[in-house]
Amino acid sequence: MNKNIQEKSEWIVPYNYLPNQFANRLDIFDEWKKLTETSEYTLGPKVEEFERNFARFVDAKYCISTNNGTDALILALKSLGITYGDEVITVPNSFYATTGAIVACGAKPIFIDVDSRYQMNAHLIEPAITKKTKAILPVYWGGASPDMTAIVEIAKRNNLFVIEDACMGIGGSHQGTPPGRYGDIGAYSMHPLKSLNVMGDGGMLTTDNTDLYNWIVEYRNHGMTDRDHIVRWGVNFRLQPLQAIVANLELPKIDKIVRDRNANAKYFDIALKQLDSKVTTPKRVANDVETFSLYMVLCKDRDNLIKFLREKKIDAKIHYPIPLHLQVAALNLGYRVGSFPVAEDQAYKILTLPVHQYLEETQLKYVIDSIGEFYS
Amino acid sequence: MAIKSTFKVPYTNFSPKNNVIKQDLIDAFEQVLDSGRYIQGPEVKQFEIEFSKYSETKFAAGIANGTCSLKLTLEALDLPSNSEVITAPNSFLASASSIVLAGLTPRFVDVGEDMNIDTELLEEAINEKTKVIMPVHLTGRPAKMDKILDLAKKYDLYILEDAAQAVGAKYLGKKVGSFGIAGSFSLHPLKNLHAYGDAGIVVTNNKELWTKLSLLKNHGLRDRINCETFSTNCRLDELQAAFLRIQLRKLDEWNDERRALASLYNSKLADIVLVPVENSNEYHVYQTYMIKVKQRNALQAFLISKGIEAIIHYPIPIHLQPAAKSLNYKKGSFPVAERQCEEILSLPLYPGLTPVDQKYIIDKIYEFYK
Numbered sequence: 001m002n003k004n005i006q007e008k009s010e011w012i013v014p015y016n017y018l019p020n021q022f023a024n025r026l027d028i029f030d031e032w033k034k035l036t037e038t039s040e041y042t043l044g045p046k047v048e049e050f051e052r053n054f055a056r057f058v059d060a061k062y063c064i065s066t067n068n069g070t071d072a073l074i075l076a077l078k079s080l081g082i083t084y085g086d087e088v089i090t091v092p093n094s095f096y097a098t099t100g101a102i103v104a105c106g107a108k109p110i111f112i113d114v115d116s117r118y119q120m121n122a123h124l125i126e127p128a129i130t131k132k133t134k135a136i137l138p139v140y141w142g143g144a145s146p147d148m149t150a151i152v153e154i155a156k157r158n159n160l161f162v163i164e165d166a167c168m169g170i171g172g173s174h175q176g177t178p179p180g181r182y183g184d185i186g187a188y189s190m191h192p193l194k195s196l197n198v199m200g201d202g203g204m205l206t207t208d209n210t211d212l213y214n215w216i217v218e219y220r221n222h223g224m225t226d227r228d229h230i231v232r233w234g235v236n237f238r239l240q241p242l243q244a245i246v247a248n249l250e251l252p253k254i255d256k257i258v259r260d261r262n263a264n265a266k267y268f269d270i271a272l273k274q275l276d277s278k279v280t281t282p283k284r285v286a287n288d289v290e291t292f293s294l295y296m297v298l299c300k301d302r303d304n305l306i307k308f309l310r311e312k313k314i315d316a317k318i319h320y321p322i323p324l325h326l327q328v329a330a331l332n333l334g335y336r337v338g339s340f341p342v343a344e345d346q347a348y349k350i351l352t353l354p355v356h357q358y359l360e361e362t363q364l365k366y367v368i369d370s371i372g373e374f375y376s
Numbered sequence: 377m378a379i380k381s382t383f384k385v386p387y388t389n390f391s392p393k394n395n396v397i398k399q400d401l402i403d404a405f406e407q408v409l410d411s412g413r414y415i416q417g418p419e420v421k422q423f424e425i426e427f428s429k430y431s432e433t434k435f436a437a438g439i440a441n442g443t444c445s446l447k448l449t450l451e452a453l454d455l456p457s458n459s460e461v462i463t464a465p466n467s468f469l470a471s472a473s474s475i476v477l478a479g480l481t482p483r484f485v486d487v488g489e490d491m492n493i494d495t496e497l498l499e500e501a502i503n504e505k506t507k508v509i510m511p512v513h514l515t516g517r518p519a520k521m522d523k524i525l526d527l528a529k530k531y532d533l534y535i536l537e538d539a540a541q542a543v544g545a546k547y548l549g550k551k552v553g554s555f556g557i558a559g560s561f562s563l564h565p566l567k568n569l570h571a572y573g574d575a576g577i578v579v580t581n582n583k584e585l586w587t588k589l590s591l592l593k594n595h596g597l598r599d600r601i602n603c604e605t606f607s608t609n610c611r612l613d614e615l616q617a618a619f620l621r622i623q624l625r626k627l628d629e630w631n632d633e634r635r636a637l638a639s640l641y642n643s644k645l646a647d648i649v650l651v652p653v654e655n656s657n658e659y660h661v662y663q664t665y666m667i668k669v670k671q672r673n674a675l676q677a678f679l680i681s682k683g684i685e686a687i688i689h690y691p692i693p694i695h696l697q698p699a700a701k702s703l704n705y706k707k708g709s710f711p712v713a714e715r716q717c718e719e720i721l722s723l724p725l726y727p728g729l730t731p732v733d734q735k736y737i738i739d740k741i742y743e744f745y746k
Contacts, residue, residue, distance in 0.1 A: 018412035025409055032405075039390050041565040041573050067440055067574070070595070070609040096595040096603045103606035192414045200414045200613035201440070222443070222469055223699055228691050230699040233473040236443040240573035240613065320601055327603040329596050 013367055015315035017358040018192055022199065031245040043221065043238055050244040051204070053251055058178040058186070060206035062213040064220060065239035069167040069189025069203035073101035073137075075220060075237060076163045076185040076205050079212045082107050082134050089128050090137040090165075091120045092325040092335075093343045098139055098165050099324050107134070109333065111325050113340040117282040118296060118350075119146035121342070125154050135161035136183075142319070143195060143291030144282070145174035148182040155183070163187065167203070168293035170196040171258040175287050180206050190247055195261070195291040196254050198243040260357035261292040264364060268295060268353060271368040278375045280349075294319050295355035302349050305374050312370045317352045384683030385724050385733045388566060392728020393630065397622050404618035416594065419617040424577070426624055430544075431559065432551045433579040435586035438612030439593055442540045442562025445576035446474035448610055449536055449558050450508070452588040455480060459507040463538065464493050465695045465705075466713040467512040470562075471538050472694045475510070482703065484695050486710040490655075491515060491666070491720075494712070495523035502527070508534045513542035513552050515689075516568065516634075516663035517652065521547045521555045528556065536560065540576075543569045544631045546659035553579045563620060568634065568663050569627050571616035630727040631661045637725050637734060638662040644738045648745045650719075664689055665725035672721055675744050682740045687722045 009016075022028070035046065047065055055063035066072045082088060084106035090098055092111040102109040110133070112124040120138040136155050138146040148164070155162045162183025169179025170188055172195075180186020188194075190202035207213055218225065223234030239247075272279045280298040284290070296319065299305050309316045323343045325335035337344065353367055394401070408419060420438050428436035439445035450461065461475045465484035475482040485501045488494040491514045498509070509528055511519035519537075528535045535556025539545070543561050545552045553559020561567075563575035580586050591598065596607035638660070642651040650668035654660040666689065669675055679686040693713045695705035707714065723737055 016412045018414065019410050022409045025406070029402075029405070036390065036394055036572070039388075039565065041571075068609045068611075074608065096597060096606065097609060100595055100606040100608055104608050109606075198414075199409070200615050201609065201611060222473060224469075228688075230469050230473075230697045232699045233476040234699075235447075235473075235477060236441045236470070236574060238441075238574060240616075242573050242615070243613075318601075322601055322603075324603070329603040329606045 012313035061208040068201035070097040071237035072187035072203040122150040139165040140169035142294035172291040298349040387685040437589040441574040442576040443470040444610040450478035492519035516661035518547035541663040668719040
């Protein structure tokens with residue numbers, strides 16, 4: 001870790017590694033200076049370059065960048081015609097934006113419970129399908145993969161669209177395929193704490209479908225076909241060129257970032273086996289590469305443990321203590337405590353440990369020792 | 377850092393401004409970078425405080441862009457879905473699209489010679505579905521807010537000012553954006569106060585509205601773990617907020633410079649074209665310097681051939697766009713706006729435009745009409 005920055009941090013094991021990531025900012029800065037000389041502050045060559053780079057990275061025909069991951073999900077849903085009266089099947093344990101995007105399109109989110117790996121339980125999809133169901137929206141929660149093979153098969157059988165919330169999945173893979181590449185459209189986030197991140201908000205989507213691509217590109221930029229003509233009312237969901245520059249510079253590093261995070265995760269997985277009765281790590285799937293955007297475990301006496309760890313200057317977090325269906329925002333959806341027992345149980349026990357690429361073994365060991373100390 | 381433009385006099389040029397604040401921008405960049413807080417951090421909060429003070433309002437909410445700020449404000453007003461919003465047909469399309477995106481119906485009213493809503497025509501456009509008047513302060517010139525306020529009071533309507541182009545403009549000495557329930561600003565690079573990318577902000581004196589906007593722009597989150605209403609992400613970037621704070625300190629100075637340049641154009645060009653001279657109760661900030669001319673297309677082609685980047689904002693009014701089909705307007709619906717589309721031309725005007733370049737533009741216009 002950069003010495004100066006670490007001294008400034010109040011944490012012995014910080015969660016936020018951004019000052020380290022951007023400690024060497026000269027390359028970004030050079031590019032930004034060039035940008036100010038061209039004054040291309042709205043879409044333009046840097047944004048297009050990123051779209052080409054990312055499409056190549058996940059082997060997609062098209063990539064369309066957006067202002068953030070939520071925008072990407074909204075564009076995905078809208079481009080598939082999902083609207084008022086439609087239902088979209090998703091999970092209750094994601095970030096608020098997954099459901100927020102469905103609601104923003106006027107559609108109704110239908111939650112189904114998750115499995116022990118915190119991912120959509122594919123067995124529960126078909127019972128949740130109604131005449132109104134239009135799409136399945138699985139989430140790569142934490143950067144692990146749901147059972148996409150099963151989900152895509154169910155979707156095909158029931159004539160439903162699949163939109164992948166791969167916001168946390170960049171750089172990972174499921175049985176050799178990158179997240180976001182199983183369904184009709186993949187949506188991604190480059191929020192600062194994602195595996196591929198920019199210095200603010202950013203996002204994108206991928207598809208192989210030319211019609212969807214054309215519609216999304218137009219709708220993303222005010223429905224404009226050119227400066228003077230608008231064919232439909234559209235939005236402004238554009239990625240900032242300043243952020244596209246950061247993304248272009250970070251993308252080549254993603255494999256190493258994911259490798260480093262995996263090494264740290266593996267360290268934790270092995271060490272936590274000793275505490276089997278207190279701390280449960282999720283099953284890892286052979287041939288899957290997780291991004292470990294979130295390294296999450298289930299713990300006994302979680303609330304006291306996190307308090308203890310934070311006192312020890314370990315910036316542990318909870319993603320999230322209240323599942324989506326029990327939020328005030330979800331009142332009109334008609335769920336209650338007990339609707340999704342697995343997700344609810346996990347919300348009581350789940351804990352996120354820092355696992356980022358700038359941690360050193362001494363810090364990892366300190367985390368493990370502290371957890372051991374708590375339970376001893 | 378010169379702009380590599382193919383024009384002798386480009387429509388705009390950021391370099392003179394950037395050169396003045398370059399070191400401040402670099403410092404801000406480094407500071408945000410080191411802070412590790414790139415989302416909704418102290419810079420956004422400070423900018424909101426400083427901008428609300430500048431706008432003479434109590435509150436401000438930074439938003440991702442001007443379209444989102446209009447749309448989100450309309451959503452936050454919680455209007456019945458068949459409500460109508462009155463606005464001008466000659467604006468940038470986002471004035472109308474934000475209304476449609478919020479699930480409401482735009483109703484256009486023709487404009488006057490000042491290119492803003494004709495308040496004489498406003499009253500007859502009001503019906504029982506009308507809930508909001510959204511005047512646009514086009515080109516940086518304030519709309520007739522006293523008349524609009526009277527009508528809003530009479531019919532119990534909200535006023536949401538689309539001040540996207542008018543940051544710093546005043547009407548009767550009062551800042552635009554502060555007249556109604558809320559004022560919405562775009563901080564896009566071509567605006568007088570601008571980010572280096574997309575950005576926007578809403579000002580209001582209504583705490584309830586501000587609280588709601590703050591929720592809606594950030595996933596409906598009251599805090600990190602409590603979601604009050606499912607919503608979207610329309611946040612202003614932390615980095616852009618830091619840049620905007622630097623720009624804000626210079627805004628009045630730069631607006632003065634724009635006004636001085638405009639005043640010179642006005643005095644030199646008044647004899648041969650229609651110039652945008654402000655009325656005594658207006659304080660025009662000339663985001664766009666728009667003249668009205670005969671043989672517009674020929675003049676534009678002539679100026680471009682002479683290396684002057686003159687632009688049309690916009691050749692097709694919103695109500696005649698394919699997107700507006702379902703609103704059932706036709707050619708002739710708004711004769712003044714339609715006529716102006718044939719006459720208007722925007723000339724280069726930016727802080728740092730040199731007297732030599734400005735004189736060149738003026739001379740070429742004279743040459744054309746000679």
